[in-house]
Amino acid sequence: MAKITKKEIDPLNLSFTVEITRADYQGALDKELKKYRKQAQLKGFRKGKTPMSALRKMFGQQVLAQVVSEELQKAVNEVLKEEPNYIGQPISAEDTPELNLDINSKEDLVFKFDLGRTPDFELQGLDTGHTFEYFMAKLSEEEAQEELHRLRIQSSRPTEVNEDEDIKAGDIITVTGVELVGGLPKVDGITHEFTIFMDNLAEEVQQELLGKRVGDSVRVNIFELEKDISEDQVRKYLLGLDEEDEREVSPEFELTINKVSRILPREMNQEFFDEVFGAEQITSEEEAIAYLKAQYQKDYTKASDSLLFRSIQEYLMEQNSLELPDRFLKRWLVESEENYTIELVEEEYERFAKGLRWTLIRNKLINHFKLNVTPEELKASFVEEMMSYFGQKNRHLLSDRVLQDMAERMLKDEKAVRRHYEQLFDQKLIQALKETYTLQEKEVTPQELQALIEEANAEDEANGLLLDEEE
Template sequence: MNITLDKKDTTNASIRITLEEADYQPRVEKKLKDYSRTASIKGFRPGKVPAGLLKKMYGKGILVDEVNNLLIESVDSYIKENKLSIVGDPLPNQTEAEGIDWDTQREFSFSYDIGLVPEFTYDVNKLNLTRTEVEITDKDINDSLDNLKARHGNYINPEEVGEQDLAFGGLKQIEGGEFQKENAYLFVNKLKEEAKPLFLGKKKGDVIVFDIQSIFADSDSVRLFTQIPQEEADKLAGKFELTIADIDRQVPAEMNEEFFKKVYGEDVKSEEEFKEKLTQELQKLYDKESDNRLLRDIQNQLVETTNIDLPNEFLKRWLKVSNKNLSDEEIAKEYDEFVKGLKWTIIKDKIAKDNDLKVEHEEVLEQAKNSFKEVYNFLQNDTPENESLLNQLADNFLKAEKGQNYMNTFQRVFTDKVAAFVKDQITPQVKKVSTEEFNKTEEAAS
């Protein structure tokens, strides 16, 4: 076997492999022997099929498979042994491959195009980072508390429609069309203020007449009311009548031990402890989101300030080969975003290599366990039973999806480790903000 590298420029190269019969023939013969032990052919007992017949029937297919397997292994080994930093996957020269005569040739030559990552430098000192820290207020605590009380509350059916109620019943168009709906759902808090008196105080069996496009505060409410597509809801107009069949009202949960237990388990037994726990949870939630924003800033700024030449034509060709359903137009449209993600991956790998940053299996396992803790509050209690359950859940999760869950979790830990390293090199400025300011900047960014 002969393997050579033809480096065309700093980002493009090709690997040429020449195989002689001695390179692949032992593999072919071994595969034929394996077939001879298992092949089931009419007229012959298992294991007694003549070698010549097997070769005639399967020899060419086995030759093609074994040569291709050897090529893939050889290219992969050559790249690793020579520490070539590549992007995408090696692309075989299809013209050469199609010109091979598998019936008569004994020596084969193949060429693979590869995209190279040239040497580059990054400079974390160019980064201008700011970490926004949210200050939790009494209003935030009370708003969150109201949401929790509503979520864990009960529903009753009052006699009369109130400000926060849901009234539902039959809807019928009486002017301008023939629309009807057996069950329409009216959220009173979606009505304009001037329209609410039409509905407040009404009882089961009452019939209310109204203009459908004039009573709601926004166009989406008509869709919610009628449960039809938005474009159809936008066209509804004229007089309608709603015959109230029933009324639903959500009654918030009371601040008692039963409520505390529903939300946080056995740990919280008083209103003071509950609010303290809620404050900690809110702060933890916003701190995590602040870290996520900082990570995005690190990623974006490093990509913007680091010059990396990429083999763009090769990458577009590789994307086309790897994604048969993508058109040239779609690739061109999405290419810039793809390059940003690719550059971030390349930069992360270099930072990790330069600073010997590695991810151990225990860190991947811990990340998976923490993910389950976030979903199930009771697992946050450090008990032997919970630890055993967490280990089992994490292990099953990481083994699922043919290892993809493991790789996704590994990449998350790896990215966090690189980001933490960069943050340690530069002390970000700290900007204190309210939850309202924080959420507004998030909406603007998205």
């Protein structure tokens, strides 16, 4: 068995040496070579009868490396079992002796490693007397009415208006475009019918069309008709030209209005409520307004909690100034990540260290509050996520059995499971912290709340602590 010698440098750093003698690996080496002998079929020898000397010469170094690696890994794992607070992975010490791996050598093999430890600390800053601002936003009655109106428009279908009605903002217009040269129709020029949306048109074109009716005409530069449209898109989508058609097109066109359609708000009947909110969920305008307020409040609460969580993070990190084995961690990052250079690690290390410190504090908080996530909660989280994908109005299309089966399949995705675990722990953690501290509620508009989130994200992106109001 390999000999392990540990040396404590300081509370955050440990070095250890693994000595592997010939006797430690000889038995395993002979056993592996015998396996090779049974399987080897070399020219001039019957299968299983190859001389051991020939096998040692041909495969000895390869088998020795494998056996020594296994012995070394056993020893390293033994050290890690005895060091529950290790961080990262062991890395070769800078003064480790050069390895001379030779199947014919009788010298002992010596490996030296460095290992970092997490700091041992008592959590500070959970005093109940500390106060945090808690920004709250609510959807006003007027905003809820505006959102309901938007849904009535969004779910509506265009309706053709009477020919004697004036064009209004937001209308959909079908026109026939005629190519002109010098103010007259071009001989063998383009004549093509297409549809345009008032909201997509250049401002000056919109102003010219407002008040026009079916049968009226306007003259435009076809390539400047819409905002943010390329010449290729004009030729293809407005003029109906194939990509192979390379004819020169005059910019001057006369557009004659053939039809005007308008999207009118849907009537608030049961068909509308079922389509937008789900079958038999809402039956009146009052219920729709109440539902919208409640749904938006969920989103606002998530955003408010994110801002509060950020403030508490900053406070707890100030109260718990943790030292890390910085030199070890920088070396470990360079060795463990192929694309990491010393320069890049130096540049990014503060972000990494800040995130690591918060992880250590967060783990302490989870243990302090005795938080846990049950399998049932995890599965319910997947079900809720899938329901959000399909939307409230399609909820009736998914039976509970279908949702449960889909959740079971998603539970086999390790990455997704870890993400949901972290989200659930964070949700429970923020709730525990809200009950710990005094919150001074401050009402803001939804727009102000969103601005605060964006400002916080901009500040924290450089520091490794990024908010996400969707979490």
